[in-house]
Amino acid sequence: MRGLAGSNYEEGNGIGCAHLLEHFHTSKLFYKQKINKIINYGGRITGTTSRDDVAYLVKSLKEYYQFSLDYLLEIFLEKKFEESFIVQIKNNIIQEIRQNINDPKKYIMRLAYQNLYPGQRFSKFNTGDENDIKNLKIDSIYSFKRDRYSPDNFVITACGDIDPKLFIQTIKSFFVKNVYKKSNKIKKLKYKKNKQLKILIQKNEDSDQVHLKIDFYGVSSSNKSKYAYLLLSKILKNKLLKSIQNYNSKFYIPTYSIDVNSFSSNTYGLLGAYICMEDKYLNPFIEIFRKTLISLSRRKISSSELNAVKNNIYCDLIFNLEKTSLASDFYSELYLYDSAVKSHSDELNNYLICQASSIQKAAQNFCKQKPKITILTNNTVMMAPKIIWK
Incomplete structure (x- = not known):
């Protein structure tokens, strides 16, 4: 499942929300029941956050793919963020930031954006820096999720030996039970390029x-x-x-x-x-x-x-x-x-x-x-x- 909820959509004090939500949605501490059901049957869950989008990938045997779909669809539901849990995720992300800085190849890839897009969200790390993460408020996280995590901003694709009709029927039945307000139409992001050497x-x-x-x-x-x-x-x-x-x-x-x-x-x-x-x-x-x-x-x-x-x-x-x-x-x-x-x-x-x-x-x-x-x-x-x- 991939959606328009990448880091370049962050604004103001919300820098770091995109990547933090990816950690949040792939954490067994919060989605314990759903994720354990997948893992106990040999499945795997990963998430990635880019500048433009966020992606969640679940691999499972065909007999249990509906567990995967059930988990992915639940990501759209609003959930309360416990302060202690947010602190734990923040600490994990800060360690990730430090590891990337200690890896010269990863670090220079991130620094390069300062040259390409100075003074814009692009110029900061995709994850945000340590201060961004430390200063990130719960209200900003809620706001980012409400604005970006709407079904009309996401696509779900499946590949493997599955029944397409049953797959689509499962998705439709989920959205019949859970009503969502469509998000405002997202304008295509534009960036100012630096024409100088x-x-x-x-x-x-x-x-x-x-x-x-x-x-x-x-x-x-x-x-x-x-x-x-x-x-x-x-x-x-x-x-x-x-x-x-x-x-x-x-x-x-x-x-x-x-x-x-x-x-x-x-x-x-x-x-x-x-x-x-x-x-x-x-x-x-x-x-x-x-x-x-x-x-x-x-x-x-x-x-x-x-x-x-x-x-x-x-x-x-x-x-x-x-x-x-x-x-x-x-x-x-x-x-x-x-x-x-x-x-x-x-x-x-x-x-x-x-x-x-x-x-x-x-x-x-x-x-x-x-x-x-x-x-x-x-x-x-x-x-x-x-x-x-x-």
Whole structure:
């Protein structure tokens, strides 16, 4: 079950509500009877909170799937929050925040949003920071749930050996017994982009390596350019690995990590690169990245290169959809965001028909942007004046 109740819908003193409610709804301490019934029959429950939405996933054997559905639907019911229970959840979230800060890769991913969307809800951690959680009031949590946890803001998808008619009948009977007031129509969130080159350097005394993130604005999930953007990210990564190896054989060793991804959500998208390296390679890598992106904007990708990347994406999606949990997750995003794509075969076809010229155009679009560069290092004084993007 996925709904429009992510952290970017938080306002004022309500920062942290989205993630806290996810913890609340997946806690055995509160939904003890419902959750234990699922777990006792071998089921599993997980929750995730993103910027745009919240998702609850329940896996169970087909004989007991109605227990899962019963639990998910009860999330919509209003329940009283005990102060002691809220304090316990807050403490758990604070520990989660600290763990993420202690993980350089996770930490820099969160810091990057400060560069991309300064002064907006986006610029803070998805979870909120420690002070946000400590200062969060019960009234704010109630208010967020009333505003966002309405059936018309959510979709339920199911994948597996079930009876569709019985599945739908169970849902309908639940909503006949429980009357809900429809929420106000949610306006599509809009964000102010930073058009300037921006560099954020954060001190990280616990690491001898530099963690670097280079980000560009992408497109939302409803934009057809997302297919070319994802293909470009895969090709860009392959090119970077070759360029690094040509620059210095010692630069490319197994302990280093490099990743390039294009991400599209309901209201925004990003293309970003991450690498961990010795500080002496920071400026050379930024220059390699810049030149590689420019080269992709000036020439079309070869057919063999493009087909190899398409095959990789095709197989990844097919393999993922073999898992019922990932298939259900995939369709929940499609239907929540009212995408024109209504099946995985349509999605696959959009990648397969994407032309080399579209990928070249995507690279040109990114070359027109000034990137947002985020750095975690223990040597900020030395590196601050050297970061240059021509």
